[in-house]
Amino acid sequence: MLVQDVMHTTLTTITPKTTLPQAMRLVQQRGIRHLPVVENGELVGIVSDRDLKRAMASPATSLEVRELNYLLDRLPVAEIMTRAVITIAPMFPVEEAARLMVKEKISALPVTEGGRLVGIVTETDVLELLVKAMGAGEPSSRLDVVLGDRPSALAEAVKAVEAAGAVISSIVTLANRAGLKEAVIRVATINPGPAIKALEARGFTVRESWRGQQGPPHPTLSPGGGEDEGEGA
Amino acid sequence: MNAHAIGSVRDWMSREPVTVTPEASIEHVIRLMRARGIRHLLVMDGERLAGIVSNRDVRRLLLGGEHSIPPSAPVTRVMTESPVTVSPETPLTVAARELLDRKIGALPVVEGDRPIGILTKSDALEALLAWAEGPE
Structure with missing residues (x-):
């Protein structure tokens, strides 16, 4: 531009x-x-x-x-x-x-x-x-969801988020440091609470990457080592 | 491309906003704006945020004629009452959208009822620029 x-x-x-x-x-x-x-x-x-x-x-x-x-x-x-x-x-x-x-x-x-x-x-x-x-400055939250290694995990996570009424804007999946698959699900709301609850109710671990930060959060997917082990759906 | 890499209003607002009481004269407000190099002031009625006044609001003084407001008049004559506010945790991009959609130059930042800062269009621009030029 x-x-x-x-x-x-x-x-x-x-x-x-x-x-x-x-x-x-x-x-x-x-x-x-x-x-x-x-x-x-x-x-x-x-x-x-x-x-x-x-x-x-x-x-x-x-x-x-x-x-x-x-x-x-x-x-x-x-x-x-x-x-x-x-x-x-x-x-x-x-x-x-x-x-x-x-x-x-x-x-x-x-x-x-x-x-x-x-x-x-x-x-x-x-x-x-x-x-x-920036995506029209629309309300937006990012959910870092640990999927584990079940093949259907992603589909289940998506279903859970949608059932909670959150609109999904984008999804990126990758493997974290421990080799576990993670999904970064972006939802079009500044209140992702219901979506997080729905995911956790299904046994997913969710790291919410922006709330409660002191300064501008860094756009990394894994907030340092050690937290990834042993978690998953 | 991550809206959250920009942070929240708290990261970019100007803290310790300059304030005046509702009785302050427009003349005083003009002098204060000039002295501090600012374009917005908060009008505080004790602990309560009564309004916000911008340098555009005080421009009305120079209209002249029967519609002009004397410089000695209180700032309540020209301020915007009960202004739109944001919380410090609001994502900066959402606050920027508010500024644009409402066509205003600044948002008082309040924690509960207490103003703790001001977010201006320039602040928002600075934030977005920092993102646009970011490390990615």
Whole structure:
């Protein structure tokens, strides 16, 4: 997935001469947070709603409100825009855009090609994509089930899980360290309790790999030696 | 490809969220957000989570005209009351999905009734990025 696959190409842009109030209105009307500043098709700066707020809320306590408004009405965005814009090219992978946004603490990246603005990609776009890549961020649990060496064990385990009402998303089987077959059954629920109970009722040993962990669990199937011996259906 | 390799909300949330009382003025909230470089604050009524306020909420101040809200007004005027929350054990991917589906920028993280942190879209992005770039 490349930046060009997720970027927005219908853009609201302004020029360096656009005034602060004009820019503010655009931001409010369109509900957007970033306004690329473009001159002759070239990206010359960027203004965020935060920049605008900061400029317009500046405590100029010695000025009267009227005087302040007079000045603000004429202030072009060129005066407050960020000129050193962090951008990305369309052919970069989406993760690169994500990395930049995390590193620079920004929530939108203009996409440029040879200085020309061709699109914009936001934090939300990238987050959406990555969540989808994870399997749509759907509720999901993983059950590590020791099958033993009975040929029908897998079928029985599947029946038990389904009888408990859990929807199976995927199954992987492999042999653990002790040579015993294990099945990694992924179910589409964040509460695998009933499925675990059903499996245990049938004599299966289930290692649930994520609940109660202190930190992000490692994606290993066998949590260290010693626990595999002598177990099985 | 393992959603659990990413961990839970607890692994990625910002702890010790910045809070204000319901009486705090919008002006105070703006200053606080600027000073701490944050975009969300929790509004606490004693022990109770009364609401959440984002920098987008306070943007309303600059509308001007009869619809504008004075900076001295209490934050209750602009905050989101009874916000959606998550538990620290919620898988990060599920919380990320909530943020996207509800189109919100942050979720207060609560243990029972007690807020213990905040999970923002940036936090979620960082988590997913770490997975995407992971050792596998």
